[in-house]
Amino acid sequence: SQQGEEDPQALSIQEGENATMNCSYKTSINNLQWYRQNSGRGLVHLILIRSNEREKHSGRLRVTLDTSKKSSSLLITASRAADTASYFCATVPYYGNNRLAFGKGNQVVVIP
């Protein structure tokens, strides 16, 4: 089942601008992860945020988590053409097995 859901949007920005995308989910989670997928390729893990964390940074990435609203956001600062990709959030449930539930994904295009 697809639990994490992003706003179904395609984002087109100029190089150097910031890109923000959102994700919402429905059930209690242990953690939420963001993955990037370049066109027709495998997914690459970007960052993980635990349910007891509110914000996390990794390089140009900033992730926030609001468990009261069951939502997360991913911010990419100072975007580059190489950031052009699809971005998926995926949740791991608080109970049960460790399977990832992927959201719909956001297509980001960074124009040089």
Next chain:
Amino acid sequence: DTEVTQTPKHLVMGMTNKKSLKCEQHMGHRAMYWYKQKAKKPPELMFVYSYEKLSINESVPSRFSPECPNSSLLNLHLHALQPEDSALYLCASSQVGKREAEQYFGPGTRLTVT
């Protein structure tokens, strides 16, 4: 080595063919996964192997048959597929039992069923 490899990269097969997809990792991960991904959609989980035993089958049709011959290899045997099975098939691996384990994905096999 944090790489998951998949072969072949592309596969075209007829509905009566039998073919296999292969996946390999050498990270010592004891959980391995098969996902199916259609264009512009998120990956859908098909199978999970844990310690070389099938632990999750997401009600996948029997024309897909997974196999985990050892801790590094994962196969997906295909037989009598339908055109709607055309998709990107992704393999992934992770540590077992860690809820915070990230999954490492291979580049995928692009399958076309004619």
